[in-house]
Amino acid sequence: MARPVHDGAQALMFSYRIRLGNVLQAARTSQLRIQAEQHFDEIRLFLDPGGLVAGIGERADRLTTNLGLTPSDLASGAVRAIPLVAWHAEPPLPGAAGGWSGGITLVLPAGTELGVSPGSMPPQPALRLRFPNDTEVEVGGRGATPLARHVMRGMAPVLLDGIPMLALSQPQHASLKLNWTEDMRSAVVNILGIVSPYRRRGQDALYHIMEVIGDRVVGGSSLQVRA
Numbered sequence: 001m002a003r004p005v006h007d008g009a010q011a012l013m014f015s016y017r018i019r020l021g022n023v024l025q026a027a028r029t030s031q032l033r034i035q036a037e038q039h040f041d042e043i044r045l046f047l048d049p050g051g052l053v054a055g056i057g058e059r060a061d062r063l064t065t066n067l068g069l070t071p072s073d074l075a076s077g078a079v080r081a082i083p084l085v086a087w088h089a090e091p092p093l094p095g096a097a098g099g100w101s102g103g104i105t106l107v108l109p110a111g112t113e114l115g116v117s118p119g120s121m122p123p124q125p126a127l128r129l130r131f132p133n134d135t136e137v138e139v140g141g142r143g144a145t146p147l148a149r150h151v152m153r154g155m156a157p158v159l160l161d162g163i164p165m166l167a168l169s170q171p172q173h174a175s176l177k178l179n180w181t182e183d184m185r186s187a188v189v190n191i192l193g194i195v196s197p198y199r200r201r202g203q204d205a206l207y208h209i210m211e212v213i214g215d216r217v218v219g220g221s222s223l224q225v226r227a
Contacts, residue, residue, distance in 0.1 A: 020188075037206040050189045150177045
């Protein structure tokens with residue numbers, strides 16, 4: 001049943017920052033895990049990976065709101081009231097499904113004609129393609145994006161009001177592989193939460209955020225959201 005919309009209904013927005021990695025850490029990879037002990041659908045969570053994940057925009061759905069969010073909204077840790085949020089989702093931009101993997105380039109001189117085989121279709125008049133001008137044809141494929149290196153589970157890339165984020169689609173069990181370099185051994189990630197005004201009153205949501213190397217938890221924190 002749809003819930004009635006009341007004038008003046010307010011949602012809540014918060015951000016929660018946590019540092020991952022360690023400048024003294026020898027491991028070159030670790031895993032960020034987010035596990036919800038208690039979660040409600042009225043809470044939408046997004047992860048700002050703090051520069052640890054490249055290529056989010058290459059496969060991201062576009063999610064716009066009436067808030068006009070900016071990066072400065074992610075930096076503030078304060079809980080604040082916001083208007084009722086109107087969400088509008090759009091698919092990725094055409095051609096944003098992955099980088100082009102190099103192949104070969106064919107040059108078709110002007111006047112080139114190619115016959116098209118009908119395959120298993122009933123006999124038809126011969127169909128031909130004609131190129132009236134010199135034409136270059138690139139033969140190749142779509143390569144894996146940088147996101148593939150992060151083995152994401154329970155997360156999906158989005159552009160939230162144009163900001164590259166990872167939406168926590170399954171916060172009960174979400175994870176992300178982190179790749180550390182000599183130049184980046186530690187980083188601060190930010191969890192942005194938007195809570196519907198129709199949230200369950202008097203019930204708390206609880207999320208455990210952990211960094212894991214192998215089978216060992218090397219850091220973490222818990223986030224409790226009180227409705």
